[in-house]
Amino acid sequence: KTSKMQYYNNPMWPGEAHSLKVEKILYQGKSPYQEILVFESSTYGNVLVLDGIVQLTDKDECAYQEMVTHLPLCSIPSPKNVLVVGGGDGGVLREIARHDSVETIDICEIDQLVIDVCKEFFPNLSIGYKDPRVRLHVGDAVDFLRNSPEGKYDAIIVDSSDPIGPAQALVEKPFFQTIARALKSGGVLCNLAESMWLHTHLIQDMLAICRQTFKGAVHYAWTSVPTYPSGVIGFLLCAKEGRPVNFLTPVNPIEKIQGATKAGKELRFYNSEIHRAAFVLPTFVRRELESY
Numbered sequence: 001k002t003s004k005m006q007y008y009n010n011p012m013w014p015g016e017a018h019s020l021k022v023e024k025i026l027y028q029g030k031s032p033y034q035e036i037l038v039f040e041s042s043t044y045g046n047v048l049v050l051d052g053i054v055q056l057t058d059k060d061e062c063a064y065q066e067m068v069t070h071l072p073l074c075s076i077p078s079p080k081n082v083l084v085v086g087g088g089d090g091g092v093l094r095e096i097a098r099h100d101s102v103e104t105i106d107i108c109e110i111d112q113l114v115i116d117v118c119k120e121f122f123p124n125l126s127i128g129y130k131d132p133r134v135r136l137h138v139g140d141a142v143d144f145l146r147n148s149p150e151g152k153y154d155a156i157i158v159d160s161s162d163p164i165g166p167a168q169a170l171v172e173k174p175f176f177q178t179i180a181r182a183l184k185s186g187g188v189l190c191n192l193a194e195s196m197w198l199h200t201h202l203i204q205d206m207l208a209i210c211r212q213t214f215k216g217a218v219h220y221a222w223t224s225v226p227t228y229p230s231g232v233i234g235f236l237l238c239a240k241e242g243r244p245v246n247f248l249t250p251v252n253p254i255e256k257i258q259g260a261t262k263a264g265k266e267l268r269f270y271n272s273e274i275h276r277a278a279f280v281l282p283t284f285v286r287r288e289l290e291s292y
């Protein structure tokens, strides 16, 4: 039994905690990288927890998976080659598969156990692995990207856990430089960028690095995910120079999504209006981010 104090000790969100009622523990294990827990909640469906941090729930995963995927893929004309860093649950793969223009989907996930657990307990997400365009690489994304050919990808989506633990390296400058090298000219990166309520210093640091590394546009976007701390999560949209500016405003969707997934599931969260709205920031956020 963990003490109440322990709940409030996560350095990413000190002094606060969010709780879900547990109906049944479905899986508990430990990989070489992190502790993995899956439980059936009473109101959010199945829940995936890594090192004590909620990664996704059946009820609200659509918000994160659809936005982290379609903000980049709908902001460039007919994306062909896409890379997912992390995303072992398969939800982003499911969303990328909605885009008929996509020819190859590479995914580099460090933890095989996360993949196996999600295939067993999250069929609506791991369905993403069924798409024939998907090529799975289990390993460290830093190495994967270093060995990737230059200018290979139209879009790279970094669907990682928080930058404490295995994903620490994914918010540091060398990683962003390997991403920029792997992107085609005019290519776009969408990176997890944490909460405007809790992490503006981290966001400022990432914005500064990305503005130096990506000479195209760099924009912060956000969406509502009730089971993430503070109820919102952010994304950093970074465009590499090289395409006419009107294509490089990730703010305006230029690609329509063809619609249903392989399983016939329609979008539940993303649409063109919420795409634009995601880049509209509260005044305190504008003030805190504008000079970065």
Ligand SMILES: NCCCN[C@H]1CC[C@H](N)CC1
Pocket: 053, 054, 055, 056, 064, 087, 088, 089, 091, 159, 160, 161, 162, 192, 228, 229, 233
């Ligand atoms: N693919 C599932 C989402 C993983 N993204 C993170 C989960 C943990 C959150 N604190 C931040 C987003």
